[in-house]
Amino acid sequence: MNIWKISIRNIKFKPLYSFLSIFILSLSIILLLGIHQLKKSFETQIENNLGQIDLVIGAKGSPLQLILASALHIDTPTGNINYDDAKKISKNPMIKLAVPISYGDNYKGFRIVGTTNQYTSLYNAELENGHRVKKSMEIILGNTVAKKLNLKIGDSILSSHGLIENNIEVHSDQLKVVGILKPTQKVIDRLIITNLESIWETHDHDNKINTEENDKKHEHHEKHEEHEEHEEHEEHEDKEITSLLVTFKNPRGFLTIPRKINKYTNMQAALPKYELGKLYKYTNIGLQTISWIAYLILLISCLTIFISTYKMVKERAFDLAILRTYGASNFQLIKMVFYEGGMIVFFAFLLGLLLTKITLETIVSLIQISNQQIILQELIFTDLLQIASFVFSMVFISILLAIYPIINMNISTILSNEK
Structure with a gap:
């Protein structure tokens, strides 16, 4: 039994649900990556460009x-x-x-x-x-x-x-x-x-x-x-x-x-560090507000994934019970659900990363003082890994809560009720 193929078919079976899940999740990822990149860029301007100037x-x-x-x-x-x-x-x-x-x-x-x-x-x-x-x-x-x-x-x-x-x-x-x-x-x-x-x-x-x-x-x-x-x-x-x-x-x-x-x-x-520190303090209020909005959207996205996954497990209870009768274990069924969620997060993160890069470069190119003055710094791999780990963890918890019906599945009751 190929769990990957079944998971992919399940995603294709509900394209609208899959698209909405990816879109909402990618929106929160765009905000998280964008704010983190702007903060990193500002800190780099202070640390690097001041050099040894006191x-x-x-x-x-x-x-x-x-x-x-x-x-x-x-x-x-x-x-x-x-x-x-x-x-x-x-x-x-x-x-x-x-x-x-x-x-x-x-x-x-x-x-x-x-x-x-x-x-x-x-x-x-x-x-x-x-x-x-x-x-x-x-x-x-x-x-x-x-x-x-x-x-x-x-x-x-x-x-x-x-x-x-x-x-x-x-x-x-x-x-x-x-x-x-x-x-x-x-x-x-x-x-x-x-x-x-x-x-x-x-x-x-x-x-x-x-x-x-x-x-x-x-x-x-x-x-x-x-x-x-x-x-x-x-x-x-x-x-x-x-x-x-x-x-x-x-x-x-x-x-x-x-x-x-x-x-x-x-x-x-x-004093450069003092003056730029004050500027960062004022601008940081807006950045923090957008960060909280990003976390709120992420929470809503995870809640949506939880509700959709829980609903999917309940609606496909008969199909899952049939898979159990053909030899599939509870662990395999759980893996199938996690694979679906993992693929949604993966595509959402790729989309969010791509849109963040395009959006920030477009904004900076419009507001920068001269086309030679580039202030945007690329996020390092550890920063991307940190944000990705946080998003995957949130989605993992959402899916973990949604698979409760699979753990308590009673095959005979489900098959008899369906008949």
């Missing part, structure tokens, strides 16, 4: 915006800060590493970040090919940038002003690719890195033109006025950066440095 110092404004712009590179900066002021802060004995970054340009949607060679150490990024930036107008590419844009060492690019791809404000200075980083699965994979001088020189062109016009306009002024103009000109020549990324030597830095910067300077200091 503090971000930038212009006054929203602390969260400063973190999203300078650490995750998914927002616009709050403004610029004076480079000399930032260097003074970096000399604090409690600071282990202070890396300045300056940006405002992009190439085909990928951000160009001016910084120092210490920036890659924040993410433990290593070169795959080429060498570090040694002079102005040299760049190294994140692995994702190099692959998506098909760039190689020796190629040259022209950057565009702003953080969104455009063909209007294109700079005339060419940037030459001198290195490509190994993949890290972090935000640095999606960045184009150069030195601070490249950013400053690219944007100094317009300033020089304005300075020449101002010089011509004030040629007739007296020496005293010329002296004041010279001092103002030197002040405008002070270099600025977008933000300073800080790593502390010890936990004492968390307690003192941010408070002093926010209180006594015109800059602000934001």
Whole structure:
């Protein structure tokens, strides 16, 4: 007696019941997998993309915006800060590493970040090919940038002003690719890195033109006025950066440095893990609500499977009794019912996994800031196994409760009543 074949025929015999069971169960699986994947993606953004950044110092404004712009590179900066002021802060004995970054340009949607060679150490990024930036107008590419844009060492690019791809404000200075980083699965994979001088020189062109016009306009002024103009000109020549990324030597830095910067300077200091933790706390309320809805749908699905299976066992009592007379044991009949439930769960899980992948990728592609900024992380096998085990356990309990009539089956009574 082939139990598998009988189970498959039973499923085919009631296609509507089978379809509804698979659909309802797959709906709860979609929600469970989707919520778990979103949580995993958010946690990965915090853990991986922050690297070794303990503090971000930038212009006054929203602390969260400063973190999203300078650490995750998914927002616009709050403004610029004076480079000399930032260097003074970096000399604090409690600071282990202070890396300045300056940006405002992009190439085909990928951000160009001016910084120092210490920036890659924040993410433990290593070169795959080429060498570090040694002079102005040299760049190294994140692995994702190099692959998506098909760039190689020796190629040259022209950057565009702003953080969104455009063909209007294109700079005339060419940037030459001198290195490509190994993949890290972090935000640095999606960045184009150069030195601070490249950013400053690219944007100094317009300033020089304005300075020449101002010089011509004030040629007739007296020496005293010329002296004041010279001092103002030197002040405008002070270099600025977008933000300073800080790593502390010890936990004492968390307690003192941010408070002093926010209180006594015109800059602000934001703690990435604290700010993103608050964001996660707010968004987690919605995620938890959807999770409970998913569990409720799963419970309803299991209840439906229990009622349907129990009804099926009662309705097919005569057929089951006939199978017993032909030598089938109670255990074989129970296995047949469990096989039917197992196949329903299996197909529902496959359908749920496929629809989750399609739905999340579609949603992310619609709401992501740029088509290069991918925040969705794939679920690892252990996560899938955990959710699958939970769903199978719930369905197993439902079927276990529904097979009670088989255990207490009285063959002679059933056959006599049928006659």
